[in-house]
Amino acid sequence: MAIDMTDGDVLPTTATVGRNLTHGMLDTLGRAIVTGRYENRPFPTEAEIAKTHGVSRSVTREAVKMLTAKGLVSARPRQGTVVQPASAWNLFDTDVLRWTLERKFSVELLRHFNQLRIAIEPEAAALAARFADAADEVAIRTGLAQMEAGEAGTGDPLEADIAFHMAILRASKNPFYAQFQSVVSTALRTSIRFTNRIKGRSANIADHAAVADAIVARDPAAARIAMTRIIGDVLTLIGEE
């Protein structure tokens, strides 16, 4: 049947992941690119994509434009659409990061991610110790309390853990650090199964409390050190070479 044998799924396609056809298309193509489906195969033309997935060319073009905006592909007339090298991808885009984590998860990726966290979060804690306001402190304490509750069986300890780290990033009062909220929460949520498998996540509540205390005490250096310990533990745990 012509050209379309390239993709596994044909006809109804669109497991309809997104809220509309374009977003579903974006998700499908994004995942396919990240998993390397087009590494030794040319990216299909707009007409082919539209035909294969049973959508109009408009939908296809808008999805491809979004991929372009995220750095995954580049399009030129006559030459077609080509997948960009992974170094050009916007890894801090929530979608790209999620696709990468879901489809290309590995211990190496987890290590790289925590190497990033160990740069960001201790510094964020130090900034939080300087700039956190009352609301921030409440959010941090609440996250900590819910972690303890979660440990006792009441509530979700993962969500509490995430909320704790988010609150600190926000309390830094720096938009660049705040940006990492989506990155860290996405990655934590995706990697949780792995992290939990190798670690009884219990003892570190004391470490988290140390961070909170240092922030409330307005002690940047102590906050930095305490946060470094939390993430350093994770790094040694996953074999930071």
Next chain:
Amino acid sequence: MAIDMTDGDVLPTTATVGRNLTHGMLDTLGRAIVTGRYENRPFPTEAEIAKTHGVSRSVTREAVKMLTAKGLVSARPRQGTVVQPASAWNLFDTDVLRWTLERKFSVELLRHFNQLRIAIEPEAAALAARFADAADEVAIRTGLAQMEAGEAGTGDPLEADIAFHMAILRASKNPFYAQFQSVVSTALRTSIRFTNRIKGRSANIADHAAVADAIVARDPAAARIAMTRIIGDVLTLIGEE
């Protein structure tokens, strides 16, 4: 007058910044959003944008879809397109960052940016001291040499400075750190005039050399400290509170 007085420019519009109409549109709308043009005014409908700028609705939609992909706006039927709060913007997207720096530049933003660098780059230097290969070391040394040459009047010292920092980020062998290449280079290029104005950028070549030496000597701790000094100097210079 109907509805269209909202935008200052009408008719030919499109100073045609990009390589095609869609990219020009993206650039125009992105700048307008970042400068806050729609903070106390609703974002125009697709039809209005198309009419105002003299392009088809397809071009408008594709540009808006790209803005959506970068987190600047969100669209829903009947409700229209709305600008997202700045906290949802993907600040690490090259376009968003460039628009922000060009149009909303301030000492505060510069301080926030260098607070980020002081988290990232020392850690990147430490990783580089562990993982840099021969090619990385060459790139780092070359950047340093060209900084010295630039100081002597031969070549562009800014580009050499940028190349130096890029090489270290790359040498970390961590894709998340490598991602910051575009962020740091974009920001450095944009903020150079300000930075140069307040600082005779001469003495810090010694500091840069210290970083390079530590990396070549495979001394992560020394590399981290030396890089911290470089960026710490900038921070104190711009009045780190």
Next chain:
DNA sequence: GATTGCCAATTGTACGATAAACGACCGGCA
């Protein structure tokens, strides 16, 4: 007064046509 159903505005989707870019191919000429 509350509920239900219709209306209108705006984005979402489809289709068809034409323009522009540009690599590839082919033919002619020295």
Next chain:
DNA sequence: TGCCGGTCGTTTATCGTACAATTGGCAATC
């Protein structure tokens, strides 16, 4: 033979129109 130039086909870029889907608000009705 080998180079040069133009033609052609492929693919994205742009345009225009038509219709579907969504949903907030209004109005009619019970």
